[in-house]
Amino acid sequence: MKAVVLSDWGDASNFSVQDVPNPAIRPNEVLVRVRAFGVNPADFKTRSGTAPYAKAYTHPIILGWDMAGDIVAVGSEVTDFQQGDAVYGMVNFPEPGQAYAEYVAAPADNLALRPAKLTYEQAAAAPLAVLTAWQALTEHGHLEAGQTVLVQAASGGVGHLGVQLAKALGAKVIGTASGKNEAFVKSLGVDEFIDYTTTKVEEVLNDIDLVFDTAGADTIFQSAEVLKPGGRLISIAYGAMDKVLDKRPDITAERILVHTSGDDLRTINKLIDAGKLHIEVSQVLPADQMAEAHRQLESRRTTGKIVLHF
Numbered sequence: 001m002k003a004v005v006l007s008d009w010g011d012a013s014n015f016s017v018q019d020v021p022n023p024a025i026r027p028n029e030v031l032v033r034v035r036a037f038g039v040n041p042a043d044f045k046t047r048s049g050t051a052p053y054a055k056a057y058t059h060p061i062i063l064g065w066d067m068a069g070d071i072v073a074v075g076s077e078v079t080d081f082q083q084g085d086a087v088y089g090m091v092n093f094p095e096p097g098q099a100y101a102e103y104v105a106a107p108a109d110n111l112a113l114r115p116a117k118l119t120y121e122q123a124a125a126a127p128l129a130v131l132t133a134w135q136a137l138t139e140h141g142h143l144e145a146g147q148t149v150l151v152q153a154a155s156g157g158v159g160h161l162g163v164q165l166a167k168a169l170g171a172k173v174i175g176t177a178s179g180k181n182e183a184f185v186k187s188l189g190v191d192e193f194i195d196y197t198t199t200k201v202e203e204v205l206n207d208i209d210l211v212f213d214t215a216g217a218d219t220i221f222q223s224a225e226v227l228k229p230g231g232r233l234i235s236i237a238y239g240a241m242d243k244v245l246d247k248r249p250d251i252t253a254e255r256i257l258v259h260t261s262g263d264d265l266r267t268i269n270k271l272i273d274a275g276k277l278h279i280e281v282s283q284v285l286p287a288d289q290m291a292e293a294h295r296q297l298e299s300r301r302t303t304g305k306i307v308l309h310f
């Protein structure tokens with residue numbers, strides 16, 4: 001099969017398309033013919049060697065966790081899926097997922113059936129981002145209907161799904177992005193849009209129940225300022241959470257890491273089937289343009305998601 005192989009830590013020029021052996025499946029796995037695969041900031045942090053989990057990897061590496069495709073073989077212990085099923089999922093995160101390939105061996109419990117409303121490209125774009133947003137808002141944020149949530153970086157891969165999930169959960173949602181993304185973020189259903197390049201959230205907001213901060217770095221300090229006493233800050237990007245809590249000891253602040261879950265995807269599928277979740281794919285690229293995909297992602301200006309295919 002063909003795969004996008006990373007030869008060394010460093011920049012995106014270390015990717016090349018190569019012929020490699022097809023993966024073998026374990027009893028709990030299925031073999032998926034990959035129709036599209038997604039990229040995430042975690043991919044470039046792993047590629048460069050800066051992600052903490054990258055230390056367990058050895059080169060050459062096939063990166064990639066997000067994919068959608070068709071099952072072509074089923075392990076002996078797998079009962080939930082059969083050959084021919086169209087599936088999607090985040091494979092083995094944060095271990096090597098090896099999804100930048102024509103075939104991937106995936107544990108069955110990482111997968112769900114691809115919702116009929118999603119193309120393969122949209123399904124491949126979704127898993128890591130949508131699981132992150134879902135787990136942040138529900139498992140960690142305990143978001144309840146009627147509460148107010150601020151989503152920082154509402155136009156990004158995770159943020160645009162966070163906005164829609166929070167709305168589906170019955171919250172009032174405020175989203176930040178730069179002005180060029182205002183129409184897009186409003187189309188997702190936000191009750192209020194804030195252009196972070198012209199307005200400081202801490203000067204216009206207060207008494208917020210939950211901030212889902214997907215921007216990271218210094219934004220977590222501003223995010224903490226807008227919370228009501230007892231409010232929650234859930235961050236997914238790097239940032240000095242201990243310093244945030246020094247300044248706001250009356251809030252709960254947590255940096256979380258997404259975990260793979262076919263069950264969560266099945267719950268999310270119901271929202272997709274009900275038309276409550278749009279997956280924005282801003283670009284579909286051929287697999288040999290992986291370096292370009294990584295460079296774009298590293299610019300931190302991507303709207304929605306980038307996906308690739310062979």
Ligand SMILES: NC(=O)c1ccc[n+]([C@@H]2O[C@H](COP(=O)([O-])OP(=O)(O)OC[C@H]3O[C@@H](n4cnc5c(N)ncnc54)[C@H](OP(=O)(O)O)[C@@H]3O)[C@@H](O)[C@H]2O)c1
Nearest residue numbers: 041153155156157158177178215236237256257258301302
């Ligand atoms: N811990 C976890 O489990 C986990 C899971 C997923 C992602 N992450 C991390 O979360 C971060 C976001 O991931 P992602 O996939 O959503 O990234 P992304 O798609 O690359 O995010 C890009 C978006 O962020 C917006 N943005 C950038 N800086 C901003 C700021 N200061 N305020 C508001 N919006 C801003 C940009 O909007 P404009 O172009 O309009 O500025 C752009 O649309 C990354 O650092 C990623 O590694 C962590």
